[in-house]
Amino acid sequence: MIIDINPLLRGETAEIGIDAVTVPAAAPDDYELLPGARIKGRIVNSGGYIRLTSSVSVPYRGFCARCLDPVERTLEFEFDRTVVADRSVSDEVIEENSEEYLKTEGGMLDLDEAVSETVYTEFPMILLCSDDCPGLCRFCGKKLGPDGRCDCGGKPETDPRWDALKALFPDE
Ligand SMILES: [Zn+2]
Ligand SMILES: [Zn+2]
Structure with a gap:
């Protein structure tokens, strides 16, 4: 989504509302973006200081x-930036402070591009289907029950060091 903020820059309006589909560029490996990502918020010009405040939601799929x-799941995060529409801040400073500034080209603001970088960093390092997911049985590979047990009856392999110990004390 590209927004024309020229009316805001010309003072024809003080505020532009945003409620749009956004298309983030990419998800990290192991994640897949689902359709329906949105950005909602507004861009306000208060005496030349232009501020974007918005919230972004990005549905995605991954694996436990x-x-x-x-x-x-859906990523939900706030996306607030100061919009730089003139030469008051150098490109270098904008790039080094991408958490704070957004650059416009001829009054056009590319929100997809702006959001993409942040989306990428919002994904969880580890995704779980639930915090107490017991995982898979290490004997048969099936999903464990909520108590962490499996009906395959798989028993933990005995540690060979215990076998050596048992040999020393055959009666036990
Ligand atoms: Zn799980
Ligand atoms: Zn099992």
Whole structure:
């Protein structure tokens, strides 16, 4: 979504509302973006200081790190930036402070591009279907029950060091 903020720059309006579909460029490996990402908010010009305040929601799919089930969630984050529409801040400073500034080209603001970088960093390092997901049985590979047990009856392998110890004390 590209927004024309020229009316704001010319003083024809003091505020532009945003409620639009956004298309983030990419998700990290292991994640897939689902359709329906949106950005909602507004851009306000208060005496030449232009501020974007918005919230972004991005549906995605990933896999539980423990049981490997598909998990669908939505990233929700605030996306607030100072919009620089003139030469008051150098490109270098804008790039170094992309958490604070947004650049416009001829009064056009590319929100997809702006949001993409932030979206990428919002994904969780580890995705779980639930905080107490017990994971998979390490004997048969099936999903464990909520109590962490599996009906396959798989038993933990004995540590060979215990076998050596048992050999020393055959009666026990
Ligand atoms: Zn899980
Ligand atoms: Zn099992």
